[in-house]
Amino acid sequence: MIRYLRLIILYTLLILTAVPGLRPLSAAESGPAAPPLSRSIQPLLAAHPGKTGLYVLERGEESLLARAWLADHASKTIDVQYFIWSSDNIGILASEALLRAAERGVRVRVLVDDLLIDAPPESLLALAHHPNIDIRIYNPKMTVGTSKAKRLANVMTGFRSVNQRMHDKTALFDGMVGITGGRNMADEYYDFDQEYTFRDRDILMMGPAVAEAEASFARFWESPLAVPVERLLKKPLKKMTPERTGKVYAGLHAYAGKPENFAPEVRQALQDLPRRFDGLLREMVWExxxxxxxxxxxxxxxxxxxxxxxxxxxxxxxxxxxxxxxxxxxxxxxxxxxxxxxxxxxxxxxxxxxxxxxxxxxxxxxxxxxxxxxxxxxxxxxxxxxxxxxxxxxxxxxxxxxxxxxxxxxxxxxxxxxxxxxxxxxxxxxxxxxxxxxxxxxxxxxxxxxxxxxxxxxxxxxxxxxxxxxxxxxxxxxxxxxxxxxxxxxxxxxxxxxxxxxx
Structure with missing residues (x-):
């Protein structure tokens, strides 16, 4: 937990939930625009009515690539619900990727637990200001918009409530495909940390279980415990201008545009992405x-x-x-x-x-x-x-x-x-x-x-x-x-x- 406190900055946290941090190939590298997700998924669903397709993601890089492919191909919605993200290189690149998804018309909803958030209000509000991005904070009693005095009072008067956190980890794409499991969003969960990494496991799903996951997400999203970030940061919101919002967006895009921000293995993984994800889909178990x-x-x-x-x-x-x-x-x-x-x-x-x-x-x-x-x-x-x-x-x-x-x-x-x-x-x-x-x-x-x-x-x-x-x-x-x-x-x-x- 102490280690997490040092890692977490919501600026990354909010985005990593949806897309675990990969820069897309340039137009010259990737060719035509990615086809919609339904083109790949719908035939599989039709061939297995009433069954859920499942694939266990054992390797960190494989889990990363699955999320990246799904984010690139989502055309309607990305709903994400997570507990911990990091501000490492992969996280910043993921922030830009989610912003791009919203800019191409994808509706993005991000629900994040409050406990470990430590982000500049300007970054949160700039992202939430985008017409296709909504951000809500779960059980905001410790961090976002909470003074030190109020935080202490919350602990003293509601110890259980303060300790009751949203540990869910789901990423849902177009209501058709989802990923859940143990992985949070940081280098060490995808085998890209040089000092400390995790042996973790996720499961990719499509079909009826995804509908159940979407229903769960909706219950949390509509709960009184999920509070829009704008409501928690009313004073900083007054200072936000189009110029400030644009500066945050430009900073993200500029970072993602620098070649030195991409490790060679990440570049290679992106180039191999279509072939590898197609193989993953063929190996799914339907049950x-x-x-x-x-x-x-x-x-x-x-x-x-x-x-x-x-x-x-x-x-x-x-x-x-x-x-x-x-x-x-x-x-x-x-x-x-x-x-x-x-x-x-x-x-x-x-x-x-x-x-x-x-x-x-x-x-x-x-x-x-x-x-x-x-x-x-x-x-x-x-x-x-x-x-x-x-x-x-x-x-x-x-x-x-x-x-x-x-x-x-x-x-x-x-x-x-x-x-x-x-x-x-x-x-x-x-x-x-x-x-x-x-x-x-x-x-x-x-x-x-x-x-x-x-x-x-x-x-x-x-x-x-x-x-x-x-x-x-x-x-x-x-x-x-x-x-x-x-x-x-x-x-x-x-x-x-x-x-x-x-x-």
Whole structure:
């Protein structure tokens, strides 16, 4: 979380939700204008009536390219709902890409959580001023338009409300295609960060599940918790002029026009984009699928920091039906109330429970790891097979396409995927972490589907992540010893605090 606070600037955040940052090829490079999205997608939908097309995006670059292709081909709408974005190179380029989409007539709606926003009001208002861009802020009690005094008052009088965040991550294009999963919008989620990158997972969907995702987006967009940015920044709004707005737009376009702002691998990825995306579409699995989502506000709040939600209930119900094994990948592992009892009951019935999470050496969130560290011995004693992801796993050579260029000084690799596989038949890919915050406070989304072929394919990837060359076994070793001494000392501090309900 601390790392995120340093990264997030809403100027990028607002745009990255929709398009994860790729400059389009020039007219000379790309040829004729891109055909509308419906031309590629409609025949596939017609060939699979009532079914949802699904493709799991394992590689960061592949997930990036999928978003870029969809943004380039959207002709009507881009609806995005996200929690975290970054102000890195890819993010700035993405800002310009979304602006261009609006300039060619695409209606863009961006809904972003308030907690981690830190952006100049001028940038927010300039983007929102565009007739085809609408920006709303979810639960604005801490940052946008909130004074320090008001922020403190909100914490003191509404601690639960302040902690209730919108953790959803969806990007929806023309109401026909969508992407959801664990990836936020920054270099490190797409394998382009030189120092720290994530092993993450998204799922591309088209068909009925997209309609469900659009309905969820509409509920949030129309909720009283979603406030137009102009209403929150009334004073700065008065100072906005056409000249100031034009200056922001010109700055974005100028940045995107400079060749030095594009890494060679990004250029090559753009040139390969049409061929690679066509291949992705051909490999889709078509099945009945369910888009799981919480309601705005998650729950009534009558139970304080507890209460659950629709996503929690759906996943608990699915896990309870397990007959042979449950395989989970989650960056954070802090059992919510009732979680340990649920897994104990499964193990007593003969169900194997396996979980891979981050090690201390790999994690980017010491607060969350401190909650896991307090529970680790009880989880192992209950019979749960746990593996802790290494910061230098062998698997990164396969997942990072640019690895040969980075092998002399490869980045730290950490787990960020949120995935559940039941009996090798049922698959969930989404935003839900195995912790109290996802269970009770944050709103979450994801896709739940029963398809043995797809589920087993993903489970095999998780099993590979659990191998000794990729993860440590805390039942036979103490993985904490591989972390730096300073990090171990900070962990002791966080373990001394009663943070579990908000982890």
């Amino acid at each position: 009945e699928a369910r888009f799981i989502s919480d309601l705005p506000g998650k729950n009534s709040g009558r139970e304080g920091l507890k209460g659950g939600g629709r996503s929690t209930a759906a996943l608990v119900d699915a896990v309870r039906k397990a007959r042979r094994r449950v395989t989970i990948q989650s960056p954070y592992l802090v059992m919510p109330e009732g979680g340990l009892e649920l897994f104990r009951g499964l193990i007593k019935r003969g169900v194997e429970v396996r979980i891979v999470t981050n090690s201390l050496a790999a994690t980017d969130n010491l607060q969350a790891f401190s909650g896991y560290r307090k529970q680790r011995s009880r989880l192992l004693k209950a019979g749960i097979a746990i593996r802790e992801f290494r910061p230098d796993p062998a698997v990164r050579k396969e997942l990072i396409e640019r690895y040969p260029k980075l092998k002399e000084k490869p980045p730290t690799f950490a787990l960020h995927a949120k995935t559940l596989v039941i009996d090798g038949e049922t698959l969930f890919v989404g935003t839900f972490n195995l912790d109290p915050r996802s269970a009770n406070l944050n709103t979450e989304v994801g896709v739940l589907v029963r398809n043995p072929s797809l589920a087993r394919r993903v489970e095999e990837r998780i099993e590979r992540d659990m191998l000794p060359e990729n993860s440590w076994n805390p039942a036979t070793d103490n993985p904490d010893r591989h972390a730096a001494a300073a990090k171990r000392n900070r962990l002791r501090l966080w373990k001394s605090l009663p943070l579990e309900p908000i982890l």
